[in-house]
Amino acid sequence: MRTVSALAGVVIKELYRRKDFYVLFVLTLLITVLMWSMNFFNDKSIAGYLKEGSLWLIWISALVIAIVTTARQIPAERENRTIFPLLAKPVTRNQVVLGKFGGCWIATGIALLVFYLFFTIVAGTRENQWPIVSYLQALWLQWMMLAIVIALALLGSIVFAAPSSNSTICFVVVLGILLLGGHLDQVALRQPEPLRSVVYALYFLMPHLEWYDVRQFVFFEQGLVPWTACALATLYAALYSAMLLLATWLVFRRKALNL
């Protein structure tokens, strides 16, 4: 555990010492402030749409941080050859995978926390409402979803040599699941066999990231997500992440260390 936490610590240090993270962060905050400072025809219901816009920005920014940070971790270790002095210590490849995952997930969680804190302050001062528990639920579920995304990007970083191609493929897959994942079963119904079975299999095999998108609960104030659903979603994310990390380790343990 100490090896995994030491490795995770290095990932977190790297993130906050890099400039690109701050550029994205300031950009997101700036757009959010600009959106909330505008007044659209004195329409009070506009607040819901402003929340939607802000949360959409937070989702995109968190995805960028999670995927880009994760995609470069192991390729950078191999390219800069820092993996050699590391594995010359009593460190297994399994621990490297877990440390990288833990570091990226915690770092993304910290970034997410800052984003939501800012969102809460901006939305609260404008609306005079503080639905903290609802925001915490949204944050938690988004963080759980990001665990699956990070595990997926980590697997991609072993399979694809270049971090840029891995990042692009991960973005396409994640956005595809978020936009179409929930409708795939209905699409399957309209297909002839054997395509129907193939689409159904895909529907049941893919990680349903869209389940974690509870923005509607937040911006239309629909109350809280049932706690049982939250717990089940957390369990689902843990299982899916574990499966992806296992696959990452299985590929990585046979991989040559040189690029």
Add this chain to the structure above:
Amino acid sequence: MHAIVELRNLRVEYRAPSAPDGKKVAVKDLNLQVRAGEVFGFLGPNGAGKTTTMNVLLGFVNATSGDAFLFDVNVREPIARQRIGYLPELTYYYKFLTAEEILRFYAKIFGIQRTVAEQRIDKLLKLVELESARKRPLKTYSKGMQQRVGLAQALINDPDLLILDEPTSGLDPLGRMKVRSIIQRLKNEGKTVFFSSHELGEVETICDRVAIINQGELKVEGSVAELVAKHQANLEQIFLNFIGYQPELAA
């Protein structure tokens, strides 16, 4: 004397589509022992199989057949690396960390207590003369300074065995002298040092025993004094002879 490093019929083959049988033999049934407390020079021309052998010892590459042991533990077990320190030929460390941060990171990996680690970091930074630069990120260091950080990280766990891959490669004469004096000091402390080098004069000065390999095969092994007496030549001439270099043909 007890063997700290032991290679038994070690064979490493790589896939090589261009080779007639589709494989390249990097190390051919190598048998070698490094005893406790000695400085052992591992010599050979480029491509001889030195780095591959070291890679097996460090667990980076799996042997095709045969076995390698560190402290009687098979190198396939990560715990075999608990008592070793490794210095790669070139410096490969996280450039965004400072010298003390990288040493703290490796100390944590070895499970060294925080107070002990801090004392050891102070001692090592003093040993490698980097106290004044300890809070600067590694990306601002010169090559010699980075190599000395490498030496400090290799010593953070107070290892009983040091594996050094061409430790003085690319250093200026002053840097070489410093690294050499550190190796000498470690030898006096009773540490075992296994290192590869192309600097035969340096090897002759500090090594107790040497092994020369060529094309993956062990050509000769023995103490420097024995080899020099037996062949009536200096180490460089012995080396050139065993790797099959013929000056008249080269001329």
